[in-house]
Amino acid sequence: MISRRKLLFNAGALTVYFSLNPVLAANANKPSSLLPRALKHNPELDAWLSLDKRGKVKLFSGKVELGQGILTAFAQIVAEELNVAMTRVEIINTDTRQCPDLGYTFGGISIEHGGTALQLAAAEAKAVLLSYGAQHLATETSQLSVQDGEFYLNNQPSGITYWQVLTDSRFDIQSYGRGVIEQSREHSIVGTSAQRLDIPAKAFGQAAFIQDMRFSDMWHARIVGPPVPGAALIDSNFESKHLSAGQHLVQDGSFLAIVGKREESVVRDSLTIANNCQWSRGSELPDENNLVAWLKSAADPAETVAQAGQGKRNSRLNYRAQFSRPYQAHASLAPSMAIAKLEGRQLTVWSHAQGMFPLRSAIARLLDMDETMVRCIHVPSCGCYGHNGADDAACDAAIIATKLPGRTIRLQYSREDEFLREPYTSAMAVEIEASVTEQGKIQNWDYQIWSCAHSSRPGGAKRAGNFLSASRIKKSIAKPASVPIPQPRGGSDRNAVPLYTVPNLRIRRHLVPEMPLRASSLRTLGAFTNVIAIESCIDQLALMTAVDPIDFRIKNLQDQRAIHVLERLREVSDWRRHAEGQGRGIGFARYKNSAAYCAVAFFVRVNKATGKITLDKAVSVTDAGRVINPDGVKNQIEGGIIQAASWCLKERVRFSKTQVKSRHWGEYPVLGFNEVPELETHIVNRADQPPYGVGEVSPGPAGAALANSIADALGVRLHDIPFTSSYVLQALHNVSEV
Amino acid sequence: MAVNFKLNGTEVTLTIADETPLLYALRNDLGINSCRLGCGLAQCGVCTVLVDGEPERACVVPIKSVDNKKVTTVEGLGTSESPHPVQQAFIDEQAMQCGYCASGIIMTTSLLLKNNKDPSESEIRDALSGHICRCGTHTRIINAVKKAAQLARSTEK
Ligand code: FES
Ligand code: FES
Numbered sequence: 001m002i003s004r005r006k007l008l009f010n011a012g013a014l015t016v017y018f019s020l021n022p023v024l025a026a027n028a029n030k031p032s033s034l035l036p037r038a039l040k041h042n043p044e045l046d047a048w049l050s051l052d053k054r055g056k057v058k059l060f061s062g063k064v065e066l067g068q069g070i071l072t073a074f075a076q077i078v079a080e081e082l083n084v085a086m087t088r089v090e091i092i093n094t095d096t097r098q099c100p101d102l103g104y105t106f107g108g109i110s111i112e113h114g115g116t117a118l119q120l121a122a123a124e125a126k127a128v129l130l131s132y133g134a135q136h137l138a139t140e141t142s143q144l145s146v147q148d149g150e151f152y153l154n155n156q157p158s159g160i161t162y163w164q165v166l167t168d169s170r171f172d173i174q175s176y177g178r179g180v181i182e183q184s185r186e187h188s189i190v191g192t193s194a195q196r197l198d199i200p201a202k203a204f205g206q207a208a209f210i211q212d213m214r215f216s217d218m219w220h221a222r223i224v225g226p227p228v229p230g231a232a233l234i235d236s237n238f239e240s241k242h243l244s245a246g247q248h249l250v251q252d253g254s255f256l257a258i259v260g261k262r263e264e265s266v267v268r269d270s271l272t273i274a275n276n277c278q279w280s281r282g283s284e285l286p287d288e289n290n291l292v293a294w295l296k297s298a299a300d301p302a303e304t305v306a307q308a309g310q311g312k313r314n315s316r317l318n319y320r321a322q323f324s325r326p327y328q329a330h331a332s333l334a335p336s337m338a339i340a341k342l343e344g345r346q347l348t349v350w351s352h353a354q355g356m357f358p359l360r361s362a363i364a365r366l367l368d369m370d371e372t373m374v375r376c377i378h379v380p381s382c383g384c385y386g387h388n389g390a391d392d393a394a395c396d397a398a399i400i401a402t403k404l405p406g407r408t409i410r411l412q413y414s415r416e417d418e419f420l421r422e423p424y425t426s427a428m429a430v431e432i433e434a435s436v437t438e439q440g441k442i443q444n445w446d447y448q449i450w451s452c453a454h455s456s457r458p459g460g461a462k463r464a465g466n467f468l469s470a471s472r473i474k475k476s477i478a479k480p481a482s483v484p485i486p487q488p489r490g491g492s493d494r495n496a497v498p499l500y501t502v503p504n505l506r507i508r509r510h511l512v513p514e515m516p517l518r519a520s521s522l523r524t525l526g527a528f529t530n531v532i533a534i535e536s537c538i539d540q541l542a543l544m545t546a547v548d549p550i551d552f553r554i555k556n557l558q559d560q561r562a563i564h565v566l567e568r569l570r571e572v573s574d575w576r577r578h579a580e581g582q583g584r585g586i587g588f589a590r591y592k593n594s595a596a597y598c599a600v601a602f603f604v605r606v607n608k609a610t611g612k613i614t615l616d617k618a619v620s621v622t623d624a625g626r627v628i629n630p631d632g633v634k635n636q637i638e639g640g641i642i643q644a645a646s647w648c649l650k651e652r653v654r655f656s657k658t659q660v661k662s663r664h665w666g667e668y669p670v671l672g673f674n675e676v677p678e679l680e681t682h683i684v685n686r687a688d689q690p691p692y693g694v695g696e697v698s699p700g701p702a703g704a705a706l707a708n709s710i711a712d713a714l715g716v717r718l719h720d721i722p723f724t725s726s727y728v729l730q731a732l733h734n735v736s737e738v
Numbered sequence: 739m740a741v742n743f744k745l746n747g748t749e750v751t752l753t754i755a756d757e758t759p760l761l762y763a764l765r766n767d768l769g770i771n772s773c774r775l776g777c778g779l780a781q782c783g784v785c786t787v788l789v790d791g792e793p794e795r796a797c798v799v800p801i802k803s804v805d806n807k808k809v810t811t812v813e814g815l816g817t818s819e820s821p822h823p824v825q826q827a828f829i830d831e832q833a834m835q836c837g838y839c840a841s842g843i844i845m846t847t848s849l850l851l852k853n854n855k856d857p858s859e860s861e862i863r864d865a866l867s868g869h870i871c872r873c874g875t876h877t878r879i880i881n882a883v884k885k886a887a888q889l890a891r892s893t894e895k
Contacts (some may be wrong), residue, residue: 068835199828263766473741
């Protein structure tokens with residue numbers, strides 16, 4: 001029955017009711033202004049979905065699989081809206097020739113934006129198919145329902161399917177918002193932990209990653225880069241004796257690559273050439289042991305990003321502290337790679353970068369090509385967690401391919417290349433000064449950040465200069481100036497504004513414009529450090545007023561969903577009954593102050609003689625609105641908690657004045673199987689709320705909970721990441737001296 | 739020099755440079771997918787395979803050293819029609835985010851369960867301590883190993 005009110009879509013506060021009246025729908029001859037941007041920019045329904053004669057539905061994905069299970073969630077959405085079995089959905093990875101342009105897959109917004117648009121497109125496709133079905137069966141759409149793509153007439157199978165009524169498989173129609181999403185109906189696929197579609201191939205050793213693509217005319221390539229950022233090639237007079245027979249050296253300015261048929265010979269020659277290259281000195285790096293001082297000295301004047309109240313009020317209960325994070329690496333498990341081929345004037349690039357359309361524009365600009373002559377196709381690799389070496393590998397493969405037309409070039413970075421070339425997350429310093437009333441209400445909050453920009457993606461033609469090789473080739477393009485990401489998303493200042501009620505507040509940001517070490521986006525950008533600083537401060541204020549940390553937070557919050565996750569966490573985490581000798585700590589944030597809510601409780605033990613921190617357990621509660629795939633959501637939240645623990649305890653890019661020393665896992669250790677905590681992950685499913693991405697919600701709260709649990713166990717607060725055992729010992733020593 | 743060895747039960751012969759890392763031979767000459775490059779330095783465990791039943795890091799094993807030996811990769815454990823208990827458990831427990839670490843971990847786990855039918859949590863953690871998972875899927879992987887042990891025991895009975 002269609003008499004129910006239908007929800008067209010529900011995006012945040014915007015809820016649109018739409019009656020399923022075919023006349024009304026037919027009159028909607030221009031796109032609804034309420035359509036999500038992704039649909040408005042890609043209005044052709046065929047850009048999103050098509051039917052395939054074999055009884056399949058093709059889903060052209062504008063978002064890419066990064067190990068977060070997004071494509072499975074997308075397949076669930078389409079199967080649900082179209083009433084087909086999930087096995088009928090066939091996913092086409094982002095390909096600039098056939099998929100909608102949804103920009104980058106980042107910021108944990110794929111479900112919020114891409115998923116909502118896709119859901120509407122699928123609902124619209126169903127509306128169109130229903131009208132064809134009704135024509136075919138000479139009935140009204142109101143008499144029809146669908147099961148696994150077959151029309152049911154008054155609940156009886158009609159023998160007629162989608163694939164019979166849409167004869168040429170294309171919709172050939174623009175998206176106007178005819179679709180109807182029945183928000184209230186029972187979901188059978190969305191909201192279930194459907195099996196991830198990509199996992200079996202990975203368990204059986206089938207081709208599953210870009211690494212597994214092979215072409216009969218494929219040649220292997222390795223690059224030879226400078227050991228120091230900013231260095232140029234001085235002596236490029238290579239003798240052929242350094243190259244094995246049949247091997248090519250590709251050179252363009254300071255860009256060097258070795259290309260050949262056998263991968264092992266290419267590796268060997270690239271090492272030999274590297275040993276015979278002379279590079280200029282390059283840029284001087286800051287003192288890795290004094291990063292805060294460097295950030296403050298190199299920063300632009302402050303910009304105020306948020307302000308409220310009349311200015312500071314006097315209070316006896318003040319807290320003041322400084323926190324810092326060093327440069328940290330994405331350190332993706334697989335060094336980046338890409339495949340590229342120039343055929344005639346057409347360049348095709350296969351890449352695991354996060355945005356195929358931005359990549360296409362940037363490569364076209366760098367190589368001075370017409371954008372229509374460049375095609376970028378996404379093929380998954382390992383998790384990237386942000387802007388790692390993937391874009392640069394794609395750029396480098398493209399440069400090489402244009403020098404060796406007609407050859408398929410497979411460029412593979414070495415482990416060392418990846419560590420040296422990837423942009424790190426910027427070092428960051430935060431100063432916080434806050435006060436609280438005797439009654440435990442936050443009164444003043446003054447907060448300052450020093451950091452390089454958190455995004456320097458080579459996305460789009462204007463930012464092609466952000467490719468590492470852009471400054472190395474002869475027709476070089478200068479690196480564009482650093483631009484901070486504005487609020488409310490924010491870069492260094494992401495989540496810098498506390499969700500707590502603060503009458504007098506000022507948040508300032510100091511941009512460090514230069515980048516002696518290249519910096520760009522790593523999962524959560526500045527939110528990780530900001531949430532740790534804010535939540536550490538909150539714990540100290542709670543301590544000063546002798547209020548339980550959870551009570552203190554609830555007392556200073558107004559948002560009911562925030563309060564709910566904290567209360568749930570108290571119930572499920574055994575907050576009041578932690579073991580003897582164990583430190584406990586809590587961390588909470590609403591990601592970007594506008595997406596999912598997450599609260600984490602960490603339980604740790606610290607050995608005061610050795611400084612060793614043992615992670616016993618982390619319990620989390622997350623409210624991400626409507627959940628498409630609960631198990632997938634848990635998986636990402638858990639990953640975020642473990643990665644955050646690794647950032648907190650172990651990670652720091654090491655460098656001297658002249659070079660980066662973190663070139664392999666020995667110089668950049670991460671949390672291992674012997675160190676990870678037990679996890680307990682709870683989800684608050686709110687089927688009536690819009691879905692939020694969860695890729696980035698847990699690291700901030702987890703890092704904060706960990707910092708607070710260490711402070712609880714030690715009786716001393718640590719401020720500078722990473723919290724290594726020597727730092728613990730030094731902090732204990734410092735208090736005993738006082 | 740020609741090298742002869744058994745790859746997942748099938749005799750193969752290769753004539754390539756002696757020092758070629760087994761990893762490149764498996765991938766580029768023998769069509770193996772599961773054994774992938776992570777570090778090339780024996781640090782991450784991604785490329786772990788079994789050579790005569792012992793775990794080896796294929797990125798640093800020269801091809802000549804497997805002459806006349808047996809090499810097993812994930813492809814040799816089981817298939818989608820008849821999965822090895824470890825493969826089944828990794829699928830059931832969704833013990834992957836990106837899954838790039840999975841092949842090596844599956845190989846190490848298959849060996850662990852051969853020697854220890856009912857490993858404790860700390861034995862599992864120790865056995866996997868040479869593997870890096872950057873996505874933070876560790877706890878699921880540990881659960882999958884426990885599940886695999888259960889599956890293996892129940893199919894034996
Ligand atoms: S690739 Fe062999 S151990 Fe890392
Ligand atoms: S699942 Fe991505 S590295 Fe383990």
